[in-house]
Amino acid sequence: MDFQLSDDQRVLRAGMRELLAGRFGRDRMRAALDTGVAVDRGVWGELGAAGFFALRLPEADGGVGLGLPESVLLFEEAGRVLLPGPLAATHLAAGAVKGAADGGAVVAVLDEGRPVAHLEAADALIALGGGAARVLEGDDVRELVRTARPVRSLDPLTPLHRVTAGIGDGTPMPGAAPFRLEGALLTAAEQLGSAARTTEMAVRHARDREQFGSPIGAFQAVKHLCAQMLVRAEVARTAVYAAAVTADPAEIAGAKLLADEAAVRNARDCLQVHGGMGFTWEADVHLHLKRAWLRAGQWLTAAEAEEALAEDLCGVHACDGGDS
CATH class of the missing domain: 1.10.540.10 (Acyl-CoA dehydrogenase/oxidase, N-terminal domain)
Incomplete structure (x- = not known):
């Protein structure tokens, strides 16, 4: 396919x-x-x-x-x-x-x-x-x-x-259930966009900002941060796109979890790459972090998504005490 x-x-x-x-x-x-x-x-x-x-x-x-x-x-x-x-x-x-x-x-x-x-x-x-x-x-x-x-x-x-x-x-x-699930998926897509954007911001800053005569992106610690950000964003992208195709409640719950994590953690890592200037009002990084925190509590929280995934797994693996 x-x-x-x-x-x-x-x-x-x-x-x-x-x-x-x-x-x-x-x-x-x-x-x-x-x-x-x-x-x-x-x-x-x-x-x-x-x-x-x-x-x-x-x-x-x-x-x-x-x-x-x-x-x-x-x-x-x-x-x-x-x-x-x-x-x-x-x-x-x-x-x-x-x-x-x-x-x-x-x-x-x-x-x-x-x-x-x-x-x-x-x-x-x-x-x-x-x-x-x-x-x-x-x-x-x-x-x-x-x-x-x-x-x-x-x-x-x-x-x-x-x-x-x-x-x-x-x-x-x-019914509220389909409405809530679709809202959660669309919000996950917004989180995905933010995660991808902060990855780009971190990479650009790592290329442009110099310390000790070299771009900070040449240092291994910064390289690892940027690589981890890219992995989170692409994993979230796969989950969000797949959930959009299947519209499966468990997949939507998983997509929201992954997208929330990618948006929040990528914004935090982007702040670290930017250093002290990332915390200033003039920088946009903190705005991505604040919006990501807020979206993580909308439509489907982490606790609710985890509960939905657990119920789905229990249905598949007979968590009620039957054969697994």
Whole structure:
């Protein structure tokens, strides 16, 4: 079997990379940090026009008619540039929330027991809990925003709020389990993009920065760090791409675990390669680390992913006491 990307998939990925480079390059990202406006409605609309949110909607419904593998490629590109906003929730809400597909609406996720990211920018919420998923809009959202309590966030481009008011009935959606799993996979793809980006940043710095008359990349300790970063990113890539093809719950759980680890550990190693300057506000490395920490707690935590993998293994190997 051929597991390489098709020509169409490569073109799709390249097009999204080009769009993001033009609309959310480093200068725009830094401007967002200065203004504190995480969700740029103009960029959101351009993503919608490019088919980012409607990618998996059938063509008959105004979508692009592609699948999870293609969505993963686009979310990987978003992760590379630290594009902020509830991307996964809006993507998954396309077809269920008016305006989500074309980028006219911002949809956040209200996951039971967890802070809500980008609540104040949201036009609608997908509420998960009790094995169900519901769409909240209009007065229900406004009441939640009015009474919500801000929570300190690690990531300056991901504002968090704790919802304190009661949640309205909303409109039922398909079960929460598929929604949560797909959200976890798309978030894993963002983590993968970040892990790949910090690897590139570390390698570039190791080539350019000199100590004792030589590039620091000539030193064995730095070489090992960069090599380990590449291995983590490529292992995560294999897991994320495979899970996108199979959509198997256990594979998605494994992909999220590996991608979270790659994003966090690669950002840490990138900081080490950069030395003291990596900890400064002017460097972008710390932003990747903060976003990676935050994403690791979204949709599917490490503990939840490990539990899902254990249950899958027990099902295969009869952990209930039967023959193994």
